[in-house]
Amino acid sequence: MYRNARGRPGAVLAAAAVAQFVFALDMSVVNVALPAIRATLGFGPLGLSWVVHAYALAFGGFLLLGGRACDLYGKRRVFVGGLAVFGVCSLAGGLAQAPWQLVAARAGQGLGAAAAAPAALALLTTTFPEGPRRVRALGVWSAVNAAGGALGVLAGGLLTEYAGWRWVMLVNLPVVAAALALTAAGVPADARHGARERMDVLGAVLATGGTGLLVFGVVRTDAEGWGSAVTWATLAAAAVLLAAFVLAESRSSTPLLRLGLLRSRWVAGANVLVFLAAAGQFTAFWFVSLYMQQVLGMGAAATGLAFLPFSAAMVAGTFAAIRVTSVRGPRAPLVPGALLAAAGLLWFAAISPDGGFLTDVLGPSVVTGAGAGLVLAPVAAAATTGVAAREAGMASGLLNSSRQLGGCVGLAVLATVAAHRTGAATGPGALNDGYALGLAAAAALFVVAAAVAVAVLPRRHRDGGTAAPSEKQLEGIPS
Template identity: 80%
Template sequence: MYKNTNARGRPGVVLAAAAVAQFVFALDMSVVNVALPAVRTALGFAPLDLSWIVHVYALTFGGLLLLGGRACDLYGHRRMFVVGLAAFGVCSLAGGLAQVPWQLIAARAGQGVGAAAAAPAALGMLTTTFPEGPRRVRALGVWSAVNAAGGALGVLAGGLLTEYAGWRWVMLINLPIVAAALALVPPSVCAGAQPGRREKLDVLGAVLATGGVGLLAFGVVRTDAEGWGSLPTVATLAAGAVLLTAFAFAESRAPAPLLRLGLLRSRWVAGANVLVFLAAAGQFAAFYFVSLYMQQVLGMGAAATGLAFLPFSMSLVVGTVIATRVTSARTPRAALVPGALLAAGGLAWFAFISPGGAFLTDVLGPCIITGVGVGLVIAPVVAAGTTGVAAREAGMASGLFNSSRQLGGCVGLAVLATVAALRTGTSTDVAALNDGYALGLAVAAGLFVLAAVVAICVLPHRAAVPAPQPVAAPTKNQLEGTPS
């Protein structure tokens, strides 16, 4: 028996709570980047340790998403949403008050743990509150636009806060946003779908998945110091691959798996996860290269660079609105293909940046084209990733989707940064830096072309019907015809 108690919640409040929470999680991925030089000076970070302020959040967030998603299905979306958000807020306060490097790194790790619990809960609340169809597409469109805006505005907020308020406010700014999200939860948002009979959490699967994803992400993010061909990198990536292989084997035999492998037989779910991996890889890397181009080649300051991303955010919202209307009338595939190709075109335009370039032609124009294209992708791909998924597996599907996106961004940024560094070499000349960034942006464009190919070849032409509820194996008493 499986009860969906989330239906009693007010849909508008559920959407508002989920959107506000996702905004702060996305904001935190980028808001710290601009503040790193100020943090290093204030807390005395060693140069090689400074990057861990960014990496440890990505590692804990990405590594624990599958576990967080399954916990939502077992213990309730609202419960995990509140616990995760509260932990995120407490760790944000601790980070803002940090006095030595280890305290800030520990606080960032705690933020990642909280986000890994609350992010799949937020998406799970939406998919169980809004039935498949136009209403869900509109809700996911709002959620996706806010998510993307949080990432883009994080650069702006980081620059302005660091320059005018101090670096600690890049952490403390989270507190009022978390408070707003928590204020929307009780009593308006219902607990969420929970199984009538409590299943045990798949501990073995949780250990293997978290270890495998964590090792892969750790190996990738450390390539800036170790190099792709070094023994530590190869060993770490190989160990991660072994753990994930063991995870797949264990899940195929687990009575209540962390990730039901049959879920991946859905072309919607499998295609959406591959597509979001590619799109996140291209998008995260593009943010990185364009930000560096404006600061290190065009000589723009931190605050000006943040403001320069506003046109991208606005065009992204426009793309999301268009995608919502297209997907409501047809299927996610109808917006994903043109969106990925348009984003590829905008990034290809970016690839023609030059040391003497002008903001209007080298940044603003391609920013608008790319923003609209990405906006056409982000809402439909979330809808695609939850199409046909049973309500009791909403958290599982949400955790898988968020893991694919986080890993895509992490791997994409590391790989494309290496590609750019190989082109640049050891030169610090502006022209050499420009060539490296241009190559990285060209490869990012290629990733969106691959995403379009996945949308064309893998995603079905027609929408799927909701998946049947998985049926638990009968107990001995049930087989004998007696009450269990």
């Protein structure tokens, strides 16, 4: 029996952080292993991309559904179930003997992550009340999330080179086991429900279909192109489904996403901001990794090691943001952080085909990483300010969806911009010019993010009552 309904806060934070680390790690760890995977399993040139796309599609498509499931069926229950699915599918991927088996396993990993990731964030926001303790907890969660994404490149390179590509999947198993053990040790059991709300089935179908088609249309632009009829038809279908989703939610008594939640300037502003920041950050990872390997000629393991300064700076920026946010609120570090990240990316945009790690990568990595850390730590606190515990999963699913969609859309658009600059040329000079343009465009996204923080987020720590109902207003209502 736990001492209180919040369980052991340290164990809750540790479980959520470990889970978020492995989900972020899995977004990037596979990329470096793709050539080895193709050689072993016999993927075709287009089929190989689905090792990445299957995870992104399932993860992005089911996040809103996963977030709402937390509120209806229990955060701990959904968290454990999502972790279990993720772990089983990681094992299946590591043992895959055919291309379709690996792609199916990657889709299953994305589905498990889509359930457990919003549950992890919801557990934090309900365990740690608003104030400095929540800011510190979300800061640790954000730092671990950032470190997982950056270290995935390093882990993928080292595992592929020294242990074999199957270990980029199997390495998840001990991490998942650790998260489950921490959950058993300190995450409280879900409260007993009274009359449970029903799942918004229509909203779930429309949201999952719409976001899934959006992710599918965007990630397939690498093969179809933005001018393709297939691309436009897919994106048009996604727009129709998402518009229908908004209409359905406005009329539903038990919505998957309560549209009133978006009347909060904290919630709306933070989700727009994280969309832009994720687009810039994912793009930076992509272009800098390609620059080091295809222009500077660095190997996979060396490229992974080169990302360590970026990771360290991001963690340092995150903990600096915790201190500022605890005193002045989440808005305070967001503007300087976004502008610092933009400055770092503009510095990156000065890359040269005759450059090197010390002259072209190290300095801008530190500046960009510190700025991104200042942004990503408080944005989670901003997105959950004023949100009631009974809607914590809903808000968490929305934030994770915004981050995932921002990364997918931003990378696809800016990769197209870079490819247009490069044209048909394949030499280091042409590639360098394309990557530089992409990095400059990513800097512009962070500038827009800073403008959103200034224009939308309130100066005061609370939103004047436009957020979700307070906990006192919800007393006596089953959660």
